[in-house]
Amino acid sequence: xxxxxxDANARWLPGEPVSLAExxxxxxxxxxxxxxxxxxxxxKDITDLDSYLASKVTSQ
Numbered sequence: 001x002x003x004x005x006x007d008a009n010a011r012w013l014p015g016e017p018v019s020l021a022e023x024x025x026x027x028x029x030x031x032x033x034x035x036x037x038x039x040x041x042x043x044k045d046i047t048d049l050d051s052y053l054a055s056k057v058t059s060q
């Protein structure tokens with residue numbers, strides 16, 4: 001599912017036609033699968049965008 005969603009997103013960005021309903025359906029299925037596995041999104045505090053971006057540069 002992830003590969004298909006990623007591919008569709010990559011095709012959509014330059015303007016190629018993609019099925020938004022298909023992307024939404026697959027994205028929701030992927031989210032439900034992750035929840036079943038016990039994986040949950042954890043929000044990161046990025047209120048200070050400059051510090052967040054600086055930490056990304058130094059961590060690579």
